[in-house]
Amino acid sequence: MSKYFLLPSIGTACLLLMLSQTAGAQIVFSDSFDDGQASTRWSAPLETIEFSTSDWTLDYAFDYSQIQNPFAGNAPIPSAPNSTGGSTIGVYMTANNTEQTTGDEGEAIGIVSNFALPSGDFSITADLFLFWNGGGGSTEYSIFGANHDGSNNVPFPFNVNAGSGIAWAADSDGDSGTDLYRFEEGIGQTGLGGYEAIPSGSIPNVPTGSPAPVGIYSQWVEVQIEVVDGNAAFSINGYLIDTVASAFTGGGVLLGHADYFNSVNNAIGGFTNGSIWDNIVVTELGAAVAGDFNGDGKVDNGDLNLLLGNWGLATVPPEWTNGFDTPVDNGELNALLGNWGFGVGVAVPEPSAALLFVTGLVAAAARRRS
Structure with a gap:
């Protein structure tokens, strides 16, 4: 060859x-979700909930062009940047969609790839559209992780669990004191602060350092986790957000969505706030x-x-x-x-x-x- x-x-x-x-x-795993068979390549839905009732949705083969983006003149969500042939099929996740009667309502949902990550250096990239309809319950998070062992836990910050392996979470509209989290198995979570703490314009095509709304809401961004020589790095649109020494190995890719707070995820235009994932690529980094x-x-x-x-x-x-x-x-x-x-x-x-x-x-x- x-x-x-x-x-x-x-x-x-x-x-x-x-x-x-x-x-x-070398690319060792990829998924565009176009064939409708993604549920055979990813785990059944995993969840972490504060209350006893599950209150989420997950579609492995969702046509996201059905959603009208209120921040783009109500135009349909376009094909992801790394899609081919104009495909608009991806994974759509929502959480905390209805009012609970008692207790805290925070909830996180996710799936883990059946593909095991390389033992050496690797990179994971994904197209992400964190949909915000502009209504209430807007501060929700997309979760992107590596080396998850597939157990029934998704990273959650409020003394529930930190999941497994390592993961990062980013919120939609910059309406939280902590817009960015890092989660590490056995350690817990680290609050990485708000988008306002990032120099204005540093994340390409993402508003930062300005009055709300800021953040990655209702636009395609590319997220990346890269692990090299035991050091893990998380980036958005090529801008380095965080680095940390990582000794985690094995496990798979985690895609998730969470509403960490008690606010209800209101539906406007027929769709609630949620994470849309597309075009997952795992690259083994060799010589x-x-x-x-x-x-x-x-x-x-x-x-x-x-x-x-x-x-x-x-x-x-x-x-x-x-x-x-x-x-x-x-x-x-x-x-x-x-x-x-x-x-x-x-x-x-x-x-x-x-x-x-x-x-x-x-x-x-x-x-x-x-």
Whole structure:
């Protein structure tokens, strides 16, 4: 699978190359939920409740385009950013939907993947839409976790349990003193403060540092958990929220939703506040990939631009990763072409088209430098 030929010259057009997916980062599990069979890949619903009555809903194959987003002119929720073909199927979870008669009403619901996470370094990404209809009971949380053992517990902050493994929770509208939580098995929870504590504009496309409403409400965001050398990190839209040393292994991915408070989740327009999850991807992070010159885990246009901008230099720039000690020439080009598209997670051009395109660009750069 990892075969390629050295280029005899920059201008050569007749090339045969196969894309490599055998080294470095490798996708080991993904779920778009489009086939309607997600319930066979994920656990039965798990719950943590303060009161004795379950009061949640969960749909493994929900068409979220049915929901009109009041913060987008009541337009239907669009296809998630990492979906293909305009799909609008995902998992929809709600909690604490009706008034209870006695006791505290806090509740959390979740599911765990049947797929066991890698024992080494890995990354989990997901598309998340935390729907807020603008009504009462608005401060609800989406929960994203790793190394959950599948037992019947979902992270909950008020002396009930912390779940298993490690997880983070983020609320919708920034209407709580603690908008962000971290949960660790055996340790409990850590309040990470509010969105207002995050410098304004730091989370791309998420309002922070401004009057309410702030937060990740009613928009698609990408959340990520990355575990490298025993250190776990949680990010939203590429912005690092929290890091912590993590010794947890095994278990699966946790997707959850919670209403930690006694407020009732009011239905407006036929739908209550809830978390919509789509496009879960688990990537095993292995050895460095040749051609990933900027070290971002992908071999794509960023690396190509580095190659073109430095073509012909006597030595590889010292800040490059996975470079060589030769001049920037065919060695680096072959490494890039041999792993072109690696880690991108979307369709890449057919090898012949990609080769002709890239080779033409490199040839043009060489002519400009001559």
